Amino acid sequence: MWTYIIRRLLAxxxxxxIAVTLIFILTRLAPGNPVWAxxxxxxVSAEKIDQVTKELxxxxxxxxQYVEWLPKALTGDLGFSLFYKKPVIDVILERFPITLSxxxxxTVLAILIALPIGILSATRQNSLLDNLSMIFSTVWIxxxxxxxxxxxxxxxxxxxxxxxxxxxxxxxFGFGLWASRLILPVLALSLAHIALLVRMTRSSMLEVxxxxxxxxARAKGLKEAKVIYKHALRNAFIPIVTxxxxxxxxxxxxxxxxxxxxxxxxxxxxxxxxxxxxxxxIIEGGVLYLTFISLxxxxxxxxxxxxxxxxxxxx
Amino acid sequence: xxxxFRNRLFFLGVLILGPIFFAAVAAPLLSPxxxxxLDTANKLSPMSWVHPFGTDEYGRDLLARVLYGSRISxxxxxxxxxxxxxxxxxxxxxxxxxRAVDAAVSRVMDGLMNFPGIILGIMVIAALGQSETxxxxxxxxxxxxxxxxxxxxxVLEVKTFDFVDAARVVGIGDLRIxxxxxxxxxxxxxxxxxxxxxxxxxxVESSLSFLGxxxxxxxxxxxxxxxxxxxxxxxxxxxxxxxxxxxxATVMGLNLMGDGLRDILDPxxxxxxxxxxxxxx
Numbered sequence: 095m096w097t098y099i100i101r102r103l104l105a106x107x108x109x110x111x112i113a114v115t116l117i118f119i120l121t122r123l124a125p126g127n128p129v130w131a132x133x134x135x136x137x138v139s140a141e142k143i144d145q146v147t148k149e150l151x152x153x154x155x156x157x158x159q160y161v162e163w164l165p166k167a168l169t170g171d172l173g174f175s176l177f178y179k180k181p182v183i184d185v186i187l188e189r190f191p192i193t194l195s196x197x198x199x200x201t202v203l204a205i206l207i208a209l210p211i212g213i214l215s216a217t218r219q220n221s222l223l224d225n226l227s228m229i230f231s232t233v234w235i236x237x238x239x240x241x242x243x244x245x246x247x248x249x250x251x252x253x254x255x256x257x258x259x260x261x262x263x264x265x266x267f268g269f270g271l272w273a274s275r276l277i278l279p280v281l282a283l284s285l286a287h288i289a290l291l292v293r294m295t296r297s298s299m300l301e302v303x304x305x306x307x308x309x310x311a312r313a314k315g316l317k318e319a320k321v322i323y324k325h326a327l328r329n330a331f332i333p334i335v336t337x338x339x340x341x342x343x344x345x346x347x348x349x350x351x352x353x354x355x356x357x358x359x360x361x362x363x364x365x366x367x368x369x370x371x372x373x374x375x376i377i378e379g380g381v382l383y384l385t386f387i388s389l390x391x392x393x394x395x396x397x398x399x400x401x402x403x404x405x406x407x408x409x
Numbered sequence: 410x411x412x413x414f415r416n417r418l419f420f421l422g423v424l425i426l427g428p429i430f431f432a433a434v435a436a437p438l439l440s441p442x443x444x445x446x447l448d449t450a451n452k453l454s455p456m457s458w459v460h461p462f463g464t465d466e467y468g469r470d471l472l473a474r475v476l477y478g479s480r481i482s483x484x485x486x487x488x489x490x491x492x493x494x495x496x497x498x499x500x501x502x503x504x505x506x507x508r509a510v511d512a513a514v515s516r517v518m519d520g521l522m523n524f525p526g527i528i529l530g531i532m533v534i535a536a537l538g539q540s541e542t543x544x545x546x547x548x549x550x551x552x553x554x555x556x557x558x559x560x561x562x563x564v565l566e567v568k569t570f571d572f573v574d575a576a577r578v579v580g581i582g583d584l585r586i587x588x589x590x591x592x593x594x595x596x597x598x599x600x601x602x603x604x605x606x607x608x609x610x611x612x613v614e615s616s617l618s619f620l621g622x623x624x625x626x627x628x629x630x631x632x633x634x635x636x637x638x639x640x641x642x643x644x645x646x647x648x649x650x651x652x653x654x655x656x657x658a659t660v661m662g663l664n665l666m667g668d669g670l671r672d673i674l675d676p677x678x679x680x681x682x683x684x685x686x687x688x689x690x
Contacts, residue, residue, distance in 0.1 A: 112520035120529075120550075121536050236661035238612055240619050241635060241653035248646050259642075347526015351616050355639075365528065366620050369535035377535050381528050388525040 098400045106393050113385050114167055118160055121378050172379035177371060182379035186361065190383065192262060193360035196276065196352065197345035200284035204341055208288045209334075212295025216303060217322060227296075231289030239348050243282040243355035250278060260357040279356045283348050287341040294337040298330040305329075331402050339395030343388040350384075419669025425662030429655065433479040440473040471634070475652050478629035482656075485541060485624065486610030489548035494603055496549065497556025498592070504557065505564025506587050515561070518554035527551075527616055534622045544623050548613055552606050559602045563595035597674035604670055608663035615656050631656045 166172075172182035215224035251259035257274050264272065302308065303326055311321045350362030357363075361380055368376035414420055464470055504514040521529065533547035567573065568591060576586050611631075617623035618632025626633055631652045638648025 108516075109519070109523065112516055113523050116517070116520045116524075117532070120532050232664065233657075233661065236608070236664055237657045238615055238619075238632075238653065238660075240616060241649065241656065244635070244639065244642060244649050244653070247642060248650075252643050252646075343525045347524075347528055350527055350531065351620065354620055365531060366622070369531045370621055372535060374535070377532060381524065381532050384528055385524050389523055392523075 095400050095404055099397055102393065102396050106389070109389060110168075110386065113389065114164065114382065115160075117378055117382055117385070118163060118167075121374055122156065167378075167382060172382065173375035175373055175376050177368075177373050177376070182375045185364065185376065186379050186383050189359060189361045189364050192358060193346070193349050193353070193362055193384075194387070196279055196283065196349045196358070196360060197342060199276065200280045200287065200345045200348075201338065201342045203280060204284040204287040204291050205338060207284075208291035209295055211288075212292045213299055213322065213327065215292070216296045216299035219300065224296075227292055231292050234285050234289040237286065239282055239286060240351045240355050242285060243279065243352055246278045246282050247355075260355075262356075262358045262360075275356075275358075279349075279352045279358060282355070283345055283352045286348075287344060291334070291337055291341060295330070295334055298333045299326060302326045302330040328402070332399055335395055335398055335402065339391055342391045346384050346388050416669040416673055418665045418672065422662045422664070422666030422669060425658055426666065429479060429659050429662065430483070432476055433483050440470065440476050443473065471648065471651060474629040474634055475631070475655055478631045478634055478652065479655065479659075481541070481624055481628060481630040482611060482614055482632070483659075485544055485548070485614045485630070486607055488545045489552065489610050489614075490603055490607050492545065492549040493552045493556050493606060494599070496553045498560050498595075498599070500553070501557040501560025502564055502587055502592060502595075505561040506568065506583070506591070511561075514557065518557050521550065522554045527613060527620075530613060530617055531620070531622060534617065539622060539625055541624050541628075544614060544617055547617075548610055551613065552609065555606065556599070556602055559598050560595055563598050564591055567591045567594045601667055601671040601674060604663060604667035608660045608667065611656060611660050611663070 170183050172186070174180070175182050175185055178185050211223075211227050215221070215227045218224055247259045250256045257278055259278075260275075262275055308321060308326055311325050312318070316325075349360060350365060352358075353360045353362040354366055361384060365377060365380035365384070367373075368380065414423075500514050500518070504511040524532075529551050530544075530547040533550055534543055537543040537546065564587075573586060573590060576590050581590075614623055614630065615632030615635070618630045619636045621633075621636065623632050624630040626637070634652040635649045638645065638652075641648050
């Protein structure tokens with residue numbers, strides 16, 4: 095087990111390295127001079143452009159820029175934002191807890207709702223519940239999350255007036271205020287993922303329930319609940335945990351859109367605004383941060399495999 | 410072909426998509442209005458016989474905008490699918506067939522798949538600038554790894570079959586083995602993946618347009634119509650309800666078609682983690 099964990103940790107290093115390198119390459123895809131994008135359409139003198147180019151180090155070869163940029167990026171020195179007049183890392187850290195709570199809560203919600211439904215529909219295959227959950231998940235998975243968000247605003251804020259339609263309050267303002275503003279975005283984000291997890295739980299449970307040791311467990315007179323939770327669920331859990339990790343990554347990505355729907359000042363909104371303004375240090379930093387978190391979650395999921403099933407070894 | 414239409418999922422998908430594609434092609438015949446023509450006397454008017462979907466804040470007919478928008482949304486996703494397929498097949502086939510290429514290609518593709526959700530697309534558009542072409546490019550960069558993965562896995566499998574060895578013994582060159590003998594066998598899983606990719610593309614295009622990073626206005630695309638409508642959610646909810654319904658119907662139709670195709674073409678995959686790739690909105 096420990097060799098597996100250590101080898102998995104070692105493999106994490108090149109993964110992060112590649113992700114960081116891709117960010118460097120992709121943000122420098124722009125044809126022409128990125129200084130133009132920074133300055134915008136104002137007419138400026140050639141000297142000014144030269145000066146900005148020098149300040150940003152863009153006059154040097156790309157490889158030299160990369161060699162200087164990489165260690166900085168890896169140690170969290172992500173540069174300085176011209177728009178916020180602050181180091182990028184400060185701007186990101188201010189907003190990160192918001193995005194993390196949205197993604198985290200929606201993952202937890204998805205697990206709480208989807209696992210029981212998935213298990214029930216597997217144990218009662220072709221029942222009404224099973225068919226309903228299959229139809230619903232086919233529909234839900236096709237809805238764009240931002241549209242779902244607007245439908246929720248329309249229903250719960252405009253018509254029913256239960257929750258505010260947008261904005262964010264820190265937890266320090268009180269739990270009620272905080273939760274009332276998070277509930278709709280979290281719900282909108284988790285619904286599509288619930289569908290995914292229900293399907294995965296169902297199919298993975300069905301596969302396990304067809305095994306002979308389940309028949310044997312039943313034959314020796316074990317209670318059905320014990321058969322399901324101790325014998326079946328445990329063995330069905332690896333693909334389920336994989337999907338849970340995937341759902342967290344999807345929620346991080348999805349929060350980019352949902353934060354824009356509900357005007358929540360998280361990392362996602364930060365990155366989109368930065369993309370519209372072409373504030374490159376913020377884009378780079380924000381993407382780096384979001385990707386890093388999702389990689390870490392992936393790592394944890396992989397490590398949890400060996401806790402669920404100690405037989406697993408590194409391929 | 411008959412088997413295709415006997416499959417209920419596929420048939421249902423075609424039933425949903427048929428009218429939508431027809432409407433996109435026949436847009437000028439179905440609506441007398443110009444999607445970008447302003448008519449300030451009629452702004453934000455609700456549904457009526459003249460304007461079945463109502464009008465927006467500039468008095469533009471929403472039905473016309475949704476109809477013409479479907480042309481843009483479907484075109485963007487279709488182009489992205491074509492590019493993705495070409496790139497994905499070339500890279501995937503090389504990676505599956507040739508070990509030296511495999512390490513490099515697989516690393517980069519895994520790296521690209523590690524970016525959560527739409528983030529990668531946002532980054533590429535921020536770098537390249539906002540235009541329809543760049544939306545297609547960014548979607549291609551986002552989806553190619555998935556096609557590469559499918560093609561590579563299939564090539565790795567088919568490569569071990571006896572007929573490939575037989576072809577080699579006869580003295581046929583690597584390229585001809587790859588193109589003539591191996592690639593025909595991956596068409597089934599590829600078709601399934603590309604169908605899901607089309608659905609995914611519709612969602613991603615609309616999400617990018619919604620964020621203001623997709624098809625630039627005033628040209629209508631499903632996403633930017635919703636994005637425009639958000640300000641009027643209290644006064645004119647139809648502005649976002651109708652385009653959203655059409656997006657959902659299209660994506661669902663494509664997903665059903667993909668499910669049906671997979672059941673027919675690739676029965677081994679039945680009941681496994683379906684559509685993980687399409688839920689990436």
